Amino acid sequence: MSGSRRVLRQLLVTCWLQLKMTGPDTFTGVLNVAWPLFFATTTFLVYRITQHGQVIVYAGLGASIMGIWSAVATTAGGALQRERWIGTLELIVSSPTPIPLVLIPITIAMAAIGLFSLGMTLLWEWLVFSIPFHIAQPLAFAFALFAMVFAIAMFGFLMSVTVVRYRTAWALGNFFEYPGWLLCGFVVPLSVLPGWVRPLCYALSPTWGMLAIRQAVDGGWPWVDGGVCVGLTALCGAAATLLSGRVLRSARRHASLSLT
Amino acid sequence: MPVVETSELRRTFTARTGAFTRHKREIEAVCGITFSIERGELFGLLGPNGAGKTTTIKMLITLLLPTSGSARVLGLDVVSHARDVRRHIGYAFGGDRGLYDRLSGTDNLRYFAELYGVPPRTQRMRIAELIELVGLRGRENDRVEVYSRGMRQRLHIARALMHDPDVLFLDEPTTGIDPVGARELRATIAGLLTQGKTILLTTHYMFEADELCDRIAVIRSGEVVAQGTPQDLKQRVSSGSVVEIEAFGATGRAIDAIRRLRGVRSVTVEERDQVHVLHVRVAPDAEVTPAILAELSSARIGRIESREPTLEDAYVELVSGG
Numbered sequence: 246m247s248g249s250r251r252v253l254r255q256l257l258v259t260c261w262l263q264l265k266m267t268g269p270d271t272f273t274g275v276l277n278v279a280w281p282l283f284f285a286t287t288t289f290l291v292y293r294i295t296q297h298g299q300v301i302v303y304a305g306l307g308a309s310i311m312g313i314w315s316a317v318a319t320t321a322g323g324a325l326q327r328e329r330w331i332g333t334l335e336l337i338v339s340s341p342t343p344i345p346l347v348l349i350p351i352t353i354a355m356a357a358i359g360l361f362s363l364g365m366t367l368l369w370e371w372l373v374f375s376i377p378f379h380i381a382q383p384l385a386f387a388f389a390l391f392a393m394v395f396a397i398a399m400f401g402f403l404m405s406v407t408v409v410r411y412r413t414a415w416a417l418g419n420f421f422e423y424p425g426w427l428l429c430g431f432v433v434p435l436s437v438l439p440g441w442v443r444p445l446c447y448a449l450s451p452t453w454g455m456l457a458i459r460q461a462v463d464g465g466w467p468w469v470d471g472g473v474c475v476g477l478t479a480l481c482g483a484a485a486t487l488l489s490g491r492v493l494r495s496a497r498r499h500a501s502l503s504l505t
Numbered sequence: 506m507p508v509v510e511t512s513e514l515r516r517t518f519t520a521r522t523g524a525f526t527r528h529k530r531e532i533e534a535v536c537g538i539t540f541s542i543e544r545g546e547l548f549g550l551l552g553p554n555g556a557g558k559t560t561t562i563k564m565l566i567t568l569l570l571p572t573s574g575s576a577r578v579l580g581l582d583v584v585s586h587a588r589d590v591r592r593h594i595g596y597a598f599g600g601d602r603g604l605y606d607r608l609s610g611t612d613n614l615r616y617f618a619e620l621y622g623v624p625p626r627t628q629r630m631r632i633a634e635l636i637e638l639v640g641l642r643g644r645e646n647d648r649v650e651v652y653s654r655g656m657r658q659r660l661h662i663a664r665a666l667m668h669d670p671d672v673l674f675l676d677e678p679t680t681g682i683d684p685v686g687a688r689e690l691r692a693t694i695a696g697l698l699t700q701g702k703t704i705l706l707t708t709h710y711m712f713e714a715d716e717l718c719d720r721i722a723v724i725r726s727g728e729v730v731a732q733g734t735p736q737d738l739k740q741r742v743s744s745g746s747v748v749e750i751e752a753f754g755a756t757g758r759a760i761d762a763i764r765r766l767r768g769v770r771s772v773t774v775e776e777r778d779q780v781h782v783l784h785v786r787v788a789p790d791a792e793v794t795p796a797i798l799a800e801l802s803s804a805r806i807g808r809i810e811s812r813e814p815t816l817e818d819a820y821v822e823l824v825s826g827g
Binding site: 251254266332335337339347494498499500 | 566617664
């Protein structure tokens, strides 16, 4: 088996096993459904006063992506901490597979769970609030959606690598949840944010993913925004990969891998 | 060429105390350990809690960087060739942790098979072989959360063997397992030697080390205080005898007085319910029993027995600085 096929297989199998680990937990399953629906409902109720169809669709789309962001951002910081608690962190670090190839499937699995919440949210908005959901360019929408999933997964990867040495890193995930919703333009247009914040917004790949998704739904030209999203995601992944080597060496020096 | 080789291996930890004013303190966990393990050998690393056994193993399996000194596994430096070392070694530790409870035994093995790059064609066969080897046939598809401690421990061993490593590091693998389970696990470990594996084992059970190990290094406070075959270590104290005395109500003062008797090398006290069992290691040709009984005159004496030293006696003498 060639190297790239082996890596692809490893990513797929470990991602599937990560999903199996998360899947059977009823409490998490209910939360994954209830949490995004609650925020989607709140968002819709806030925007309903505008009575403007396009704005409600805009908010509905953003609210559905919020679920993916929440699933990844709130759990990525704690992903390695979870491995540490159950005593597997040292085992995965001491395997010959580079740590990025262990972490990426974990964050992709989380993002995939987020995809489920996206579907549930769109269905909820359609059934309960009668928000019309028509996709002008289905192919472009699928591309933008997958670009978005990978963008959020890579952000989660970067976050989990950055905080691997710290035992209370799980708290960081909660810290990023709300700012992420705002900075990536999921529920509030970037134009209403202060000027000094916007460069940061445009440096985040999910911002471009969100723009691409909206373009695909509206019938615009989503490929540029989607391309920027993919480019920034690649940069984010590369930065996390480079960082992982340094951070793990530091963890080996400071003996912080097994601390619980 | 030795399979595992350490030279003046040293590891220092920095402990920080205080909430507002942080004080740093250097702790030397391993202070210049040197030993080597030959191919096909089962080498035991013995020592009390905190002696530096696990730290030594963690440096050898590339989880910790040594502060100084060097360590090589199969000729590969554990710092500069960490990934190559990882391909050839397996690691299992005692206890409940280190497994994915929500996955089945088979899925746990499959996960690590992927991380160790076991080809898909051989993966299924290898998992079946290992399940058989560690005696989990019939339970392999159950979630690990319903496994007993012994079953978990056996799954740990199977995981460590998944990629057919040349060298195996077992850190207290039988801790907390019932006697029958521990015996089965020891049989499994002994069986691995027949497959040509080289094993480094740490344990607190002396009979286990005596039964399994070809050679042993005893560590105390991060230093190797003795090295050799179990027989060599026993001979260190075999030029004498051990007097075991059951005493009801032995005082600390009496025990200290016994320690000072001429001909007494060391005394350890084991408490069993109301009884103190004194293990008195005695120099050759010294007749100390009457003097010991005189010191214990205020206590009620039960059984008195003189016997040949065991590996445990040798160990106790070594780690207590005797």
